[in-house]
Amino acid sequence: MELPIFKYHPDPIGTGAIEKTEDECQCCGTRRGYKAASTIYAAESAETICPWCIADGSAATKFNGVFSDSDPLLTDGIDQEIVKEVCERTPSFISWQQERWLSHCNDACEFHGDATKADLDTLAGDALKEFLSTEYIEEDNWPNMLVNYEEDDDLAIYKFKCRVCGENRFYVDYS
Ligand SMILES: [Zn+2]
Numbered sequence: 001m002e003l004p005i006f007k008y009h010p011d012p013i014g015t016g017a018i019e020k021t022e023d024e025c026q027c028c029g030t031r032r033g034y035k036a037a038s039t040i041y042a043a044e045s046a047e048t049i050c051p052w053c054i055a056d057g058s059a060a061t062k063f064n065g066v067f068s069d070s071d072p073l074l075t076d077g078i079d080q081e082i083v084k085e086v087c088e089r090t091p092s093f094i095s096w097q098q099e100r101w102l103s104h105c106n107d108a109c110e111f112h113g114d115a116t117k118a119d120l121d122t123l124a125g126d127a128l129k130e131f132l133s134t135e136y137i138e139e140d141n142w143p144n145m146l147v148n149y150e151e152d153d154d155l156a157i158y159k160f161k162c163r164v165c166g167e168n169r170f171y172v173d174y175s
C-alpha cells in the first residue's frame, strides 16, 4: 500500500519522520507497517500512529492533539487552513528544541529534513544575510560552522522549500 501524500512533507521516509513498525496503530487499530517517528502533542500520549491516520486527520481528532506547534506559522500570518494541514495532518520531525515550521510567500514550506552541506553552500547574498540574522549567527562565524557542519550532529540545520517560489529556507537547532 502506498503511503499517503503529504503536501508539506513530501518524503517522510527520507526525513525519518515515518518509520517501519510491527505495532498496531493506536488510532485505527490496524497494523499498517508504518508509524510516525515523533509523537502527537496531546493529553493522552500515543506511541504508534500510522501515516494514514495522520493524513486524514483522524489521529488529531481522536487524541485532540497536534503534530507540530502552530505558533510559528500563525505568527507568520499563514492561513488557518494551511496551519491546520501542517499541524494536524502532516507528520512532524524530531528536533532538539521545539520544532519550528517555516513559511514563505504566505504558504507553509515543504520540510526536507537535515540540510546537506551542498544545500548550505548554495546560501549566498540576501538569503544568507537574512538566514544569519534570523538565526543570530555572526557573519564571521558562518564559514567555520559550515566547514564543521555534519548531518545528524549536535547542531542540526533543517531544510525547507517554498512551494511558491522554490527558495530553500533553513533554520538552526542546537542540542
Ligand atoms: Zn492508523
Ligand SMILES: [Zn+2]
Pocket (backbone or CB within 6 Å): 104, 105, 162, 163, 164, 165, 166, 167
Ligand atoms: Zn517563496
